[in-house]
Amino acid sequence: MNPKDDHYYIDQVKNGKLSAFSYLVEKYRDMVYGLSLKMLKNTEDAEELAQDTFVKAFQSIGTYRGSSKFSTWLYRIAYNGAITQLRKRKVELYSLDEQRLSDQDELDIANRLTEIDQEALAGSLKKAMATLPADDQVLITLFYYEDQRVEDIAQITGLSESNVKVKIHRARKKMYSFLKENLEEAVFNVL
Known part of the structure; x- marks a missing residue:
């Protein structure tokens, strides 16, 4: 071995x-x-x-x-x-509000955001992560930063694979909304 x-x-x-x-x-x-x-x-x-x-x-x-x-x-x-x-x-974890944003819109915005100063974006992403409930932060961290597969995240959290996918998707949408509000000028200049 x-x-x-x-x-x-x-x-x-x-x-x-x-x-x-x-x-x-x-x-x-x-x-x-x-x-x-x-x-x-x-x-x-x-x-x-x-x-x-x-x-x-x-x-x-x-x-x-x-x-x-x-x-x-x-x-x-x-x-x-x-x-x-x-x-x-006794911390309450709040559910996410539904956002009306298509996957294609998210992809387009993500591509355009790469043009924004990477350092400023990294700081903004950190702030956007902080707006998420702790359990959603963990899902985003495991998936994007720790490169864990959805199957592994499901085992870790005890959630179903489909629930993990939905929660990650919703967390990304919430982060997008935060970034849109806080980087409005930079985002709309890119758009």
């Missing part, structure tokens, strides 16, 4: 070589912390959740069957932990 393969280290841990788990922690700590921070929006809570995620993963490694990628399994643990913390805080 290739020593770089996650399954090699997982098997090592299952066979009693507990120090092999440190490789998995090192490899996935930024990913888990990033997801935790996106959802909880607090560095201390995110650090605590990341630690809890690895503790739970270590304690449950015997139940990992390998039917999905280890990163997906780990994301699922972190996601569930974040949802639990958010429920404890």
Whole structure:
């Protein structure tokens, strides 16, 4: 087995070589912390959740069957932990308003926005992401920034694949509306 393969280290841990788990922690700590921070929006809570995620993963490694990628399994643990913390805080997640914008319109706008100063656009995208509910931010992050497939996101979040697609689509529309309002001059100059 290739020593770089996650399954090699997982098997090592299952066979009693507990120090092999440190490789998995090192490899996935930024990913888990990033997801935790996106959802909880607090560095201390995110650090605590990341630690809890690895503790739970270590304690449950015997139940990992390998039917999905280890990163997906780990994301699922972190996601569930974040949802639990958010429920404890009694944070309400608001549904998105429907927007009347076709997919072709989105594509046209996206193509034209590439002409806008990339640095200004990156800052605006960050602000647009902040307007989304935490669960939608996670979906956008997983899909666009972490390059996770819809199938993997569905496993991580417990949502159906079609629900993941719909939520990502709606989140993109909401971000578009924010960008349109806040970059109105730049967007309409491009149009």
